[in-house]
Amino acid sequence: MLSRTSHDRMANAIRFLAMDAVEAANSGHPGLPMGAADIATVLFTKVLKYDPTRPFWPDRDRFVLSAGHGSMLLYSVLHLAGYEKVTIEEIKRFRKLGSLTPGHPENFVTEGIETTTGPLGQGIATAVGMAMAERALAARFGKDVVDHHTFVLCSDGDLMEGISQEAADLAGHLKLSKLIVMWDDNGISIDGATSISGSTDQLARFAASGWATTRIDGHDPEAILAALTAAKASDRPTLIACRTVIGFGSPKKAGSEKVHGSPLGADEIAATRAALGWEAAPFEIPADVLAGWRAAGAAGSAARAAWDARLAAAPAADRAEFERRIAGTLPQALEGAIVAVKQKAVADGGAVATRKSSELVLDFITPVVPEMLGGSADLTGSNNTKAKGAKAITPDDFAGSFVHWGVREHGMAAAMNGITLHKGLIPFSGGFLVFSDYCRPSIRLAALMGERVIHVLTHDSIGLGEDGPTHQPVEHLAALRAIPNLLVMRPADTVETAECWQIALEAEGRPSALILSRQNLPILRTDATPENRSAGGAYEIVAASAKAQASLFATGSEVSLAVEAAKLLEAQGVPTRVVSIPSFELFLERPAAERAKVIGDAPAKVAVEAAIRMGWDAIVGSDAAFVGMTSFGASAPGKDLFAHFGLTRDKVAAKALDQLRQA
Numbered sequence: 001m002l003s004r005t006s007h008d009r010m011a012n013a014i015r016f017l018a019m020d021a022v023e024a025a026n027s028g029h030p031g032l033p034m035g036a037a038d039i040a041t042v043l044f045t046k047v048l049k050y051d052p053t054r055p056f057w058p059d060r061d062r063f064v065l066s067a068g069h070g071s072m073l074l075y076s077v078l079h080l081a082g083y084e085k086v087t088i089e090e091i092k093r094f095r096k097l098g099s100l101t102p103g104h105p106e107n108f109v110t111e112g113i114e115t116t117t118g119p120l121g122q123g124i125a126t127a128v129g130m131a132m133a134e135r136a137l138a139a140r141f142g143k144d145v146v147d148h149h150t151f152v153l154c155s156d157g158d159l160m161e162g163i164s165q166e167a168a169d170l171a172g173h174l175k176l177s178k179l180i181v182m183w184d185d186n187g188i189s190i191d192g193a194t195s196i197s198g199s200t201d202q203l204a205r206f207a208a209s210g211w212a213t214t215r216i217d218g219h220d221p222e223a224i225l226a227a228l229t230a231a232k233a234s235d236r237p238t239l240i241a242c243r244t245v246i247g248f249g250s251p252k253k254a255g256s257e258k259v260h261g262s263p264l265g266a267d268e269i270a271a272t273r274a275a276l277g278w279e280a281a282p283f284e285i286p287a288d289v290l291a292g293w294r295a296a297g298a299a300g301s302a303a304r305a306a307w308d309a310r311l312a313a314a315p316a317a318d319r320a321e322f323e324r325r326i327a328g329t330l331p332q333a334l335e336g337a338i339v340a341v342k343q344k345a346v347a348d349g350g351a352v353a354t355r356k357s358s359e360l361v362l363d364f365i366t367p368v369v370p371e372m373l374g375g376s377a378d379l380t381g382s383n384n385t386k387a388k389g390a391k392a393i394t395p396d397d398f399a400g401s402f403v404h405w406g407v408r409e410h411g412m413a414a415a416m417n418g419i420t421l422h423k424g425l426i427p428f429s430g431g432f433l434v435f436s437d438y439c440r441p442s443i444r445l446a447a448l449m450g451e452r453v454i455h456v457l458t459h460d461s462i463g464l465g466e467d468g469p470t471h472q473p474v475e476h477l478a479a480l481r482a483i484p485n486l487l488v489m490r491p492a493d494t495v496e497t498a499e500c501w502q503i504a505l506e507a508e509g510r511p512s513a514l515i516l517s518r519q520n521l522p523i524l525r526t527d528a529t530p531e532n533r534s535a536g537g538a539y540e541i542v543a544a545s546a547k548a549q550a551s552l553f554a555t556g557s558e559v560s561l562a563v564e565a566a567k568l569l570e571a572q573g574v575p576t577r578v579v580s581i582p583s584f585e586l587f588l589e590r591p592a593a594e595r596a597k598v599i600g601d602a603p604a605k606v607a608v609e610a611a612i613r614m615g616w617d618a619i620v621g622s623d624a625a626f627v628g629m630t631s632f633g634a635s636a637p638g639k640d641l642f643a644h645f646g647l648t649r650d651k652v653a654a655k656a657l658d659q660l661r662q663a
Helices: 004-025 031-047 068-081 088-092 122-141 156-160 163-174 202-208 221-232 266-276 287-298 300-313 316-327 333-348 354-365 409-422 433-449 476-481 494-506 557-571 584-588 592-599 638-644 649-662
Strands: 062-065 150-154 179-185 212-217 238-243 372-376 402-404 426-432 454-458 487-489 512-515 539-542 550-554 576-580 604-608 625-627
Touching: 004 031, 004 068, 004 088, 004 266, 004 287, 031 068, 031 150, 031 179, 031 221, 031 287, 062 068, 062 122, 068 088, 068 287, 122 150, 122 156, 122 163, 122 179, 122 316, 122 409, 122 433, 156 163, 156 179, 163 202, 163 409, 179 221, 202 212, 202 238, 212 221, 221 238, 287 300, 300 316, 333 354, 333 494, 354 372, 354 454, 354 494, 372 409, 409 426, 409 433, 426 433, 433 454, 433 476, 433 512, 476 487, 476 512, 487 494, 487 584, 494 512, 539 557, 550 557, 550 649, 557 576, 557 604, 557 649, 584 592, 604 649, 625 649
Parallel strands: 062 150, 150 179, 179 238, 212 238, 372 402, 372 426, 426 454, 454 512, 487 512, 550 576, 550 604, 604 625
Antiparallel strands: 539 576
């Protein structure tokens, strides 16, 4: 153990780097780094398994700063411990454009950051997924290859957010004993003392969810180390309540909200320097302190080298499979499985709900892509996300490939982010499209981070029927399409569903949402070749009998409706083509000339979707007619609702004829 003097000086290095950086930026949150510096010092010098020279070493311990507003705590530690790219110049550029030290931690910007945090509660829930992934991969490859912990530093605000309960409940149920959460229990939020807005006994709450809990002095290094050591030996996840003083060391602002989210000011920083006996100039670290930190960072190289040796000694097949999964490379057999399911769909024919189509696809692809980890938010029989033969993960057996997430959409989506961030697994899960609102913050972060997470969202329109408007999504397609870097795909039949699954799996740098129907849809595609026609986002699925006078554009269940309308128009002497648009995003990413060719030059253009129009003008133009929803739905059988709201072949054909008359 470091002497108390040495520990204090190393912790003070964090405090003053944080204070000086926030002051230079005239923006930021110095209070948490100052208060939690003792926790971070013990963790990074005595407990955490990491190697700054190999930031992505697979068997490193994960550290998640759930309280992302305290980002300077993490940037300071990364610099002090020897992460090469987090230089003192980057610390000085805190919150500046293009720096490696943005306002909140961003894993795609800064090496050493495990996940992007900022929205409170996301970090702790994401960490649950990381701990799940560790345990699932250990069950497959053994502890010689996979054996590490996930540590979280969270704030009062993280525990106030409802997602924290979803995460805690699931982690306790699954007995994620390698998950250790350190709560920076300083009793302060932006508005003041946390007592003005809450009085929950957090230790009792977590204990009720199956966690081991303890309370310590967060400024006592011996108590911190003892608590972390005990947590690593626990058979349950652990919450350590670390009582700290926010803004520790500041004579006038410590312990108050005044140090939470604002610079201390030059005078108070000078006073804090005097109070803590820190004589170094801003952004300067005494040589002995920096040497101590760098030695702590370098110590991890031995553990990493030992792991390298164990991996090298593993059976060649296991080593190759592990390295493939960590790299995110898909098995070559995937393409053949996709072709096989297309062939089966075409041979079987008949009307099938795309949620059932998705289940068929999963039956074909999960055996050849074993890293897929499925699940459902207590809707397994409705989402059809459990492949044939899939075994569920249980608290005592993580060898399965399916997760019963329970009614925890928000926590599920965040944990899925953690699973994919961990590397080695590809998570997918099921829910109703209308409840994507509960998943949205996590889906947005997945898109921001560019992570391959797949959300299967079923019951995609008023076509779900009798459950009524509370369960019928009308604005949700537009809302999801508004998220940058998210692939939203709404297939029209089983063949398109297979192609969309292939696209989602191959999209390493973005999450996907597969939007699927409850009601049965006819097979429209009769080709079962390796070509993925959905990959372009839109294509002509039915050609006109002559030069097209009308073009009908649709997605999902409405493509078959458009096909029927086209037949009606053709019977009236109007050559009509139908364009299926499984993905707006993929289509809009194509060159303008290619898009124009797909849209065509027919004088009548009609877009059809059982949702609001928002987003369609970018595809077909504002001059196109639209058949869709302008209100919430209603409770009735799906077919009756389509007729009631005018989603019929006659209405679509009439819109096209109106346009032709006006041309």
